Amino acid sequence: MTGRSTLAFRYLWRQKMRTGFVVLTFTAAVTVTLLLTSAIVGTEQTFIGEINALGVTWIYVEPGTSNSAAIYPLTVGDAQAIAHNVSHLSAVAPIMIDGLSVNLPSWGKSLSDITGTNASVQTIFKYGVSEGTFALDWQGNLSAPLPIVVGYNIWTHNDLSVGQELPATIVSLSASGGGGATQVNLIVEGLLGPRGSLAGTNLDDAIFTPISALEDLTNSISLTYIFVSASSSQYVSQVTSDISTVVQARHQGYQDFTVLSEQSWVSYVHDQLAQFTSIISLVEATLLMLSSMSVFVVMTMAVKDRRRVIGAMRAIGAHRSDIMGQFLLEASLMSVTGIGVGVILGTVVAGYLKANAGGFYSYLLTNPMDLGAYFYELLGILWAVGFLFSMVPAYQASRLEAVEALSSL
Amino acid sequence: MDVRMNERHIADLQDVTKVYGSGRNTVTALRGVNLRIDPGEFLAVVGPSGSGKSTLLHILGCMDVPTTGTVEIDGEPVPRENERKRTALRGEKIGFVFQAFHLLNELSVRENIELPRMFLRRTNGSRLLKPEELIAKVHMPVALLDRRPTEISGGERQRVAIARALANNPSMLLCDEPTGNLDSANSEAVMAIFDSLNRAGGTIVVVTHNPEVASHASRMVTLKDGQVVEAESP
Ligand SMILES: Nc1ncnc2c1ncn2[C@@H]1O[C@H](COP(=O)(O)OP(=O)(O)OP(=O)(O)O)[C@@H](O)[C@H]1O
Ligand SMILES: [Mg+2]
Numbered sequence: 001m002t003g004r005s006t007l008a009f010r011y012l013w014r015q016k017m018r019t020g021f022v023v024l025t026f027t028a029a030v031t032v033t034l035l036l037t038s039a040i041v042g043t044e045q046t047f048i049g050e051i052n053a054l055g056v057t058w059i060y061v062e063p064g065t066s067n068s069a070a071i072y073p074l075t076v077g078d079a080q081a082i083a084h085n086v087s088h089l090s091a092v093a094p095i096m097i098d099g100l101s102v103n104l105p106s107w108g109k110s111l112s113d114i115t116g117t118n119a120s121v122q123t124i125f126k127y128g129v130s131e132g133t134f135a136l137d138w139q140g141n142l143s144a145p146l147p148i149v150v151g152y153n154i155w156t157h158n159d160l161s162v163g164q165e166l167p168a169t170i171v172s173l174s175a176s177g178g179g180g181a182t183q184v185n186l187i188v189e190g191l192l193g194p195r196g197s198l199a200g201t202n203l204d205d206a207i208f209t210p211i212s213a214l215e216d217l218t219n220s221i222s223l224t225y226i227f228v229s230a231s232s233s234q235y236v237s238q239v240t241s242d243i244s245t246v247v248q249a250r251h252q253g254y255q256d257f258t259v260l261s262e263q264s265w266v267s268y269v270h271d272q273l274a275q276f277t278s279i280i281s282l283v284e285a286t287l288l289m290l291s292s293m294s295v296f297v298v299m300t301m302a303v304k305d306r307r308r309v310i311g312a313m314r315a316i317g318a319h320r321s322d323i324m325g326q327f328l329l330e331a332s333l334m335s336v337t338g339i340g341v342g343v344i345l346g347t348v349v350a351g352y353l354k355a356n357a358g359g360f361y362s363y364l365l366t367n368p369m370d371l372g373a374y375f376y377e378l379l380g381i382l383w384a385v386g387f388l389f390s391m392v393p394a395y396q397a398s399r400l401e402a403v404e405a406l407s408s409l
Numbered sequence: 410m411d412v413r414m415n416e417r418h419i420a421d422l423q424d425v426t427k428v429y430g431s432g433r434n435t436v437t438a439l440r441g442v443n444l445r446i447d448p449g450e451f452l453a454v455v456g457p458s459g460s461g462k463s464t465l466l467h468i469l470g471c472m473d474v475p476t477t478g479t480v481e482i483d484g485e486p487v488p489r490e491n492e493r494k495r496t497a498l499r500g501e502k503i504g505f506v507f508q509a510f511h512l513l514n515e516l517s518v519r520e521n522i523e524l525p526r527m528f529l530r531r532t533n534g535s536r537l538l539k540p541e542e543l544i545a546k547v548h549m550p551v552a553l554l555d556r557r558p559t560e561i562s563g564g565e566r567q568r569v570a571i572a573r574a575l576a577n578n579p580s581m582l583l584c585d586e587p588t589g590n591l592d593s594a595n596s597e598a599v600m601a602i603f604d605s606l607n608r609a610g611g612t613i614v615v616v617t618h619n620p621e622v623a624s625h626a627s628r629m630v631t632l633k634d635g636q637v638v639e640a641e642s643p
Contacts, residue, residue: 003527004527006516006520007513007515007516010515010516011515014515308511309511309513311511312507312511312512312513313513313524313528314472314496315470315472315499315505315507315511316500316504316505316524316525316528316573316574316576317496317497317499317500317501317525317528317529317577318496318500318527318528319493319496319497319528319530320492320493320496322527322528402472402473403467403472403473406507406511
């Protein structure tokens with residue numbers, strides 16, 4: 001028995017170029033959508049996973065708010081005030097990342113982004129110490145060796161050991177540092193175990209040094225942020241509001257800083273990445289237009305080419321709905337094939353990038369099942385809009401008068 | 410003979426008029442045509458070009474509707490407004506054969522022959538013949554079933570088209586210049602098929618310019634300017 005699908009496949013096969021073109025536009029739309037979704041959902045899942053791995057007790061303070069810049073810098077004084085006046089704390093770590101370039105003649109290279117902090121960082125970021133200690137005590141004298149605690153990637157790549165002294169020239173890259181160069185001797189105090197990444201930062205690339213040394217070297221007291229850990233999850237909200245009170249008092253009553261708990265961080269990450277979702281929607285809309293236009297144009301050409309066949313089919317008993325159904329079937333076969341190929345291609349490309357490209361690409365999700373309902377809604381919309389656009393030529397085909405269609409050239 | 414059988418016609422056209430176009434550009438293709446076709450008849454419709462032969466055939470085959478007048482096929486009135494019903498009637502009761510064959514080149518001979526069945530919403534109860542049986546009815550070998558229309562001759566294509574027209578066991582075959590694209594040998598072969606179908610009781614209407622073709626018919630209707638000017642048994 002002759003089937004509609006047999007007929008559809010034969011016609012699609014005869015017009016390989018046209019069919020291929022339509023399939024390709026759908027494939028492109030799905031591949032791009034899949035990769036973008038995979039990147040965003042993967043990044044969100046990774047970031048939130050890493051944030052959750054820190055536990056739920058940590059609290060983060062940064063200068064400025066989402067609407068305004070800081071009036072007063074966040075300082076070590078603020079961190080000390082928090083430590084003295086807020087109860088139920090287990091750790092307070094001031095963090096300064098101030099664009100220092102450390103030139104190491106013995107390594108033949110320079111390092112940037114040395115982090116000034118104190119030993120509490122170890123507790124908060126859950127670092128393990130492989131060798132040595134994580135104390136970051138400092139005499140306050142730049143002529144004495146400056147202790148550093150080195151992240152896993154740094155010490156393994158540079159073959160460092162505890163107690164090793166490293167002559168270095170430190171050049172401040174920040175405006176406040178005045179661009180001066182200082183000769184110091186670094187001494188390796190501790191080597192950290194592998195830790196992984198946190199919200200896009202590789203914690204194994206860190207080099208920690210005492211905060212007061214970094215203040216001297218950069219000639220600045222502005223902290224990048226302060227990390228605080230509550231002694232138990234039940235105190236997080238109380239500690240959060242106490243920190244606010246303490247810091248606001250020190251800032252002459254200005255709430256010119258932001259206090260975020262783990263919970264608000266998770267929603268912050270979510271909100272940031274949600275902005276990319278609208279980018280996907282835009283890209284999707286463009287590709288949607290392209291594939292819809294392609295299916296519309298190709299189906300219109302098919303109807304024009306097949307007027308006589310339409311007439312013949314009508315003469316031997318085809319209903320208008322049979323004609324319409326035939327063209328809709330052909331259009332759907334193309335779009336569904338394109339969507340299927342796109343899912344496969346996107347998955348393969350995501351897998352390849354994740355395995356080989358590293359960096360940001362390591363966040364890509366490689367199982368299309370993990371992409372969430374939004375991705376499948378997009379696929380549904382793509383199919384539906386393609387279907388809608390093919391309805392116009394299919395309907396026109398079904399409205400052709402049989403006698404006229406038969407006599408057309 | 411059963412009286413009811415006598416009253417029941419395969420087709421019955423009463424006062425059929427067909428006007429194309431509107432305003433100043435109207436063409437009257439048929440004017441008051443009355444025509445009855447009885448079961449088992451082999452009717453030839455002849456007449457000069459433009460006399461309305463194809464128009465008449467299209468109305469008989471429910472492909473078109475008359476401007477005025479009524480049409481009954483197999484005792485069922487052909488509805489003017491209900492296009493679906495007309496299409497269903499056409500699929501079940503009419504087999505069309507055209508001068509230009511109108512086979513689908515993307516389908517094999519077998520698939521072409523079976524194609525009309527794809528559109529049937531219901532069957533009229535009679536057993537439908539297999540493609541092998543249908544191809545035998547048009548005097549062709551079964552081996553041809555697996556070829557494409559592009560791989561057979563014009564004469565063979567027309568015979569396949571006849572087999573396709575027979576697929577749904579129609580009440581009547583309607584043929585518009587079926588030999589118009591064929592040489593005399595192939596025309597003879599096609600007419601031989603019509604003869605044998607007619608001998609087996611089939612009702613056939615053939616529109617033709619060819620007197621040789623018309624001579625096979627049991628009755629001849631001549632159209633001129635959209636009117637039946639002559640109806641005779643040859
Ligand atoms: N769709 C149409 N629109 C307008 N006029 C038409 C249409 N179809 C047919 N006609 C006109 O109706 C008349 C009858 O046409 P028809 O095709 O029935 O003639 P015919 O007897 O089959 O001619 P031929 O032997 O050339 O095939 C002609 O004058 C033709 O020009
Ligand atoms: Mg004609």
